[in-house]
Amino acid sequence: MSINPLVSIKDLKIEVRVTRAKRLSIVDSASFEIESGKIIGLIGESGSGKTMLCRSLVGTLDRRGAYIAAGQLIFDGIDLIAAKQSVWNEIRGKRIGYVPQSALAGPNPVMTIGAQLAEAILQDENFPKSDVEKRSLELLNIVQIRRPETVLKQYQHELSGGMKQRVMIACAIAQQPELIVADEPTTGLDVTVQAEIMELLKQIRKDFNTSIILVSHDLPLINEICDDIVVMHAGTTVEKIPSKLIKTSKHPYTIALYNSRIDLVEPKGQLKTINGQPPSVGNWPAGCRFSERCDFVKDKCRVKQDLPLIEIGSNHQTSCLRYDEIAR
Amino acid sequence: MKLKTRWANFKDWIALPGGFGIFSGLTMLVIIIILGIIIPNFGPYNSDDFVGEPFAGPSLKHPFGLDQLGRDLMTRTFSSVGVDLGVAFLGVSLPLVIGTVIGIVLGLAKNKYVLSLVGSLIDGINAFPLLIIAVAMLTFLGSGLKSIVIILAITNWARYARISRTRAVIVSKQNYIEAAKTLGYSKKRIILKHMTPNVSSETVAYALSDFILVIIIISGLSFLGLGAQPPTAEWGSMIADGRAFLTESAGLILFPGLALCWSAVALSFIVEGISRRDRGI
Amino acid sequence: MPYLMKSQALRILIGRLGRALSVSFWVMVISFAIMRIIPGDPASARLGAGAEMEAIEELRKTLNLNGSIFSQFTNYVMGLLQGDLGTSLQTGRTVIDIVSSTLPLTLYLIIFSTFFALLLSIPISTSIAWYAKAPIVYVFRSVTAVILATPNFFIAMIGILIFTVRVNWAPVFGYDPQFPQNLKYLWLPILVNTLIMTSVISRVLFSSVTETKEEEFVETGIIRGVGRRRFFWFYILKPSMAPTVVLLSYMMGTMLGATVILETIFSLPGIGRELVNAVLTSDYPMVQGILLIFGVITVFLSFTGDVIAYLLDRRVKI
Numbered sequence: 001m002s003i004n005p006l007v008s009i010k011d012l013k014i015e016v017r018v019t020r021a022k023r024l025s026i027v028d029s030a031s032f033e034i035e036s037g038k039i040i041g042l043i044g045e046s047g048s049g050k051t052m053l054c055r056s057l058v059g060t061l062d063r064r065g066a067y068i069a070a071g072q073l074i075f076d077g078i079d080l081i082a083a084k085q086s087v088w089n090e091i092r093g094k095r096i097g098y099v100p101q102s103a104l105a106g107p108n109p110v111m112t113i114g115a116q117l118a119e120a121i122l123q124d125e126n127f128p129k130s131d132v133e134k135r136s137l138e139l140l141n142i143v144q145i146r147r148p149e150t151v152l153k154q155y156q157h158e159l160s161g162g163m164k165q166r167v168m169i170a171c172a173i174a175q176q177p178e179l180i181v182a183d184e185p186t187t188g189l190d191v192t193v194q195a196e197i198m199e200l201l202k203q204i205r206k207d208f209n210t211s212i213i214l215v216s217h218d219l220p221l222i223n224e225i226c227d228d229i230v231v232m233h234a235g236t237t238v239e240k241i242p243s244k245l246i247k248t249s250k251h252p253y254t255i256a257l258y259n260s261r262i263d264l265v266e267p268k269g270q271l272k273t274i275n276g277q278p279p280s281v282g283n284w285p286a287g288c289r290f291s292e293r294c295d296f297v298k299d300k301c302r303v304k305q306d307l308p309l310i311e312i313g314s315n316h317q318t319s320c321l322r323y324d325e326i327a328r
Numbered sequence: 329m330k331l332k333t334r335w336a337n338f339k340d341w342i343a344l345p346g347g348f349g350i351f352s353g354l355t356m357l358v359i360i361i362i363l364g365i366i367i368p369n370f371g372p373y374n375s376d377d378f379v380g381e382p383f384a385g386p387s388l389k390h391p392f393g394l395d396q397l398g399r400d401l402m403t404r405t406f407s408s409v410g411v412d413l414g415v416a417f418l419g420v421s422l423p424l425v426i427g428t429v430i431g432i433v434l435g436l437a438k439n440k441y442v443l444s445l446v447g448s449l450i451d452g453i454n455a456f457p458l459l460i461i462a463v464a465m466l467t468f469l470g471s472g473l474k475s476i477v478i479i480l481a482i483t484n485w486a487r488y489a490r491i492s493r494t495r496a497v498i499v500s501k502q503n504y505i506e507a508a509k510t511l512g513y514s515k516k517r518i519i520l521k522h523m524t525p526n527v528s529s530e531t532v533a534y535a536l537s538d539f540i541l542v543i544i545i546i547s548g549l550s551f552l553g554l555g556a557q558p559p560t561a562e563w564g565s566m567i568a569d570g571r572a573f574l575t576e577s578a579g580l581i582l583f584p585g586l587a588l589c590w591s592a593v594a595l596s597f598i599v600e601g602i603s604r605r606d607r608g609i
Numbered sequence: 610m611p612y613l614m615k616s617q618a619l620r621i622l623i624g625r626l627g628r629a630l631s632v633s634f635w636v637m638v639i640s641f642a643i644m645r646i647i648p649g650d651p652a653s654a655r656l657g658a659g660a661e662m663e664a665i666e667e668l669r670k671t672l673n674l675n676g677s678i679f680s681q682f683t684n685y686v687m688g689l690l691q692g693d694l695g696t697s698l699q700t701g702r703t704v705i706d707i708v709s710s711t712l713p714l715t716l717y718l719i720i721f722s723t724f725f726a727l728l729l730s731i732p733i734s735t736s737i738a739w740y741a742k743a744p745i746v747y748v749f750r751s752v753t754a755v756i757l758a759t760p761n762f763f764i765a766m767i768g769i770l771i772f773t774v775r776v777n778w779a780p781v782f783g784y785d786p787q788f789p790q791n792l793k794y795l796w797l798p799i800l801v802n803t804l805i806m807t808s809v810i811s812r813v814l815f816s817s818v819t820e821t822k823e824e825e826f827v828e829t830g831i832i833r834g835v836g837r838r839r840f841f842w843f844y845i846l847k848p849s850m851a852p853t854v855v856l857l858s859y860m861m862g863t864m865l866g867a868t869v870i871l872e873t874i875f876s877l878p879g880i881g882r883e884l885v886n887a888v889l890t891s892d893y894p895m896v897q898g899i900l901l902i903f904g905v906i907t908v909f910l911s912f913t914g915d916v917i918a919y920l921l922d923r924r925v926k927i
């Protein structure tokens with residue numbers, strides 16, 4: 001644990017108003033930290049609350065009727081839970097860049113790419129208008145778009161999926177933010193493009209020392225570019241582990257996620273699927289939420305209790321009750 | 329016990345999206361139709377009888393008062409229900425049937441020339457505002473409700489045909505139709521069993537909203553003196569007649585107008601309710 | 610590449626223009642056919658049973674009813690190409706002359722109502738859709754549904770009851786074409802039209818804003834920190850405008866039809882009232898000519914609407 005992380009999330013609980021009286025908790029007890037210049041992989045199945053967590057970092061939960069019910073959310077010493085509009089104005093787009101989940105629907109359909117880049121660039125009021133085009137071309141070059149002059153004049157429907165994604169990244173890095181939140185930036189793209197985007201994010205981190213939260217379903221894909229992996233299941237963070245140590249994971253869910261894709265490195269690795277469906281929001285089992293799907297489940301896992309992350313190694317935390325018995 | 333579960337079912341049904349709209353629209357419609365049957369047929373007066381002083385105000389015997397010729401306004405207002413809704417029903421169902429059939433035929437047709445010819449005809453007819461083409465055709469057919477029904481049948485089908493053709497083309501490309509074809513079902517069977525129900529659900533939905541438009545057109549044409557002819561009681565022409573006597577009695581236009589609104593609003597609540605139910609919001 | 614793109618947009622617009630022209634052709638065919646598809650001879654119908662043979666023959670000639678259908682049509686088209694829409698049987702003036710003197714008033718009526726309706730619906734529907742407070746949405750939907758279900762002549766009559774019978778603010782008889790005085794006669798019909806158009810437009814705009822605000826790019830805009838005014842225009846209004854513009858152009862056509870009734874009620878000398886007069890006096894060339902004009906205007910309106918929608922939002926298929 002570092003003394004001064006860029007982002008610190010502690011026991012964060014996000015709820016959504018279903019009706020007037022009824023509240024549903026979508027995320028509860030999410031905890032992790034991000035240090036400057038690190039890439040954190042946030043991983044979990046669909047519905048585990050990854051997007052909600054990302055939105056809490058940019059303050060757009062209320063648009064979906066959700067809100068932070070408890071916990072701590074601190075960005076560079078600023079309490080984001082209590083942040084007013086004026087604080088957000090200083091943070092959004094300037095200090096935190098965001099690449100939305102459905103990046104294919106991310107660009108504005110009624111503005112040219114150039115206009116959107118200009119908009120992102122001019123978030124800095126002092127930026128000279130005459131240099132906007134030059135800076136736009138520079139950004140498009142950074143994200144490795146070919147023929148940037150043409151792309152500036154195009155609309156989003158004229159671009160391929162990979163290009164849209166690159167444009168969204170270009171907009172996100174326009175102000176050289178300290179943190180980029182990339183919510184599944186590669187979903188829906190083909191494999192070669194996925195690898196290129198990963199490479200691009202790595203390069204950006206290297207060149208600008210930006211921290212990145214990289215959300216994905218695909219643990220093997222992001223594992224090599226991330227420093228740390230945070231695993232989410234059913235609204236909770238169940239393990240935080242340095243990516244180098246992923247094979248020594250002490251949580252059955254992480255292990256299952258890692259094995260659920262054919263490992264390209266080890267041809268003998270078997271394709272496994274995770275048992276059953278993730279428990280749906282509101283129907284979380286008492287005790288360990290993975291207990292119903294876990295191969296290692298014991299009675300003690302089903303007892304109603306909170307399962308905090310336990311420090312079990314340097315920078316390695318898990319919530320599994322039986323971590324010391326788990327060995328591959 | 330049984331009643332109780334029925335009531336509970338009903339309450340669940342109402343709570344679904346659009347349930348309240350459909351329910352209130354249907355209730356309003358049923359009320360005015362019942363009044364439209366009872367009052368002219370079993371009420372004390374005839375819609376064309378002179379029963380008292382012209383412009384007599386509302387009284388116990390004549391709740392809506394009397395019109396400019398001393399006829400009972402309530403009887404006249406409610407005998408219009410059958411005229412307006414009846415003519416509108418014909419004016420919607422004829423184009424509905426004609427348009428749906430033509431649309432399905434076009435959706436299946438292969439002949440390029442026929443397709444583009446009829447397609448252009450449809451576009452051409454739809455280019456005119458319905459009221460305008462109706463007014464123009466009345467010149468040659470002569471005024472009257474019968475002419476209006478004929479005109480609606482020969483112009484309004486084009487709107488249904490457009491919807492039906494689009495739908496038919498989509499349906500004919502769907503898997504189960506392809507499957508039916510490969511299974512060797514006859515063309516007739518495919519059209520009757522698969523195509524028609526699918527296409528007509530769409531055109532019938534449009535017909536419901538078209539009903540409002542058609543009521544407004546019928547009463548509007550009558551208002552212009554081109555539809556219902558005296559002494560027929562009809563909302564549009566009653567309002568047109570009342571126009572000259574606004575200072576004597578506002579009821580002459582208010583009662584038929586409100587009845588007209590009531591019917592159209594009832595239909596529009598139903599239409600909106602159904603569309604909300606379909607979209608599930 | 611930019612050259613290619615430009616030509617793509619251009620190709621789409623030219624394609625749409627081609628369709629507008631072909632529909633115009635069919636509009637012309639229908640206006641031509643309308644006098645001929647109905648059983649019986651229009652000339653003898655107009656002159657009545659006791660008419661002389663020569664008079665009927667004379668009228669048939671004026672109405673271009675002699676010769677084969679094909680030659681009649683050629684005559685008709687040749688006339689149109691020379692700007693000849695025929696001559697009114699009632700007044701002896703040329704149809705084109707009457708149209709050009711009555712059409713402007715009708716167009717003013719529509720243009721002003723459209724303008725005010727847009728001015729009202731944009732703030733109303735965007736704010737209701739954006740904040741989406743259930744009771745307000747409910748009231749909004751019900752009120753507009755009721756207005757739309759009410760025929761324009763009834764709304765007009767209520768307006769007259771209030772503003773003409775009680776206080777003489779809106780005279781129903783006579784008309785003064787001079788600029789400031791004409792407003793006295795025009796404001797109530799414009800108000801009635803505006804009310805109806807506002808209901809139509811704001812309903813459509815409401816549903817498209819409701820759809821737009823759920824889209825991912827809106828969130829992207831918020832997170833990018835776009836300023837309020839820019840956000841309103843580029844992230845809410847502009848992406849929602851296309852369906853509204855398409856509908857608006859269609860509605861203006863329908864409204865054009867509805868002015869027939871309004872002009873009769875308020876005795877305004879517009880083209881709509883002219884049409885009703887022509888129908889009542891069996892003035893066939895007038896009916897035919899006005900029908901054609903209405904058709905062509907409507908086609909042109911919907912062409913313009915589609916083009917504007919496309920320019921606003923390239924996702925639109927036209």
Ligand SMILES: Nc1ncnc2c1ncn2[C@@H]1O[C@H](COP(=O)(O)OP(=O)(O)OP(=O)(O)O)[C@@H](O)[C@H]1O
Pocket residue numbers: 016026044045046047048049050051052053064065066101217280281
């Ligand atoms: N407005 C809402 N009202 C109710 N439930 C919601 C709302 N928004 C999201 N949820 C629920 O919250 C849960 C978490 O959603 P979230 O989008 O964060 O998942 P995710 O991990 O990003 O999944 P994915 O991988 O599919 O993007 C989901 O089960 C979703 O159904």
Ligand SMILES: [Mg+2]
Pocket residue numbers: 050051052101183
């Ligand atoms: Mg997500």
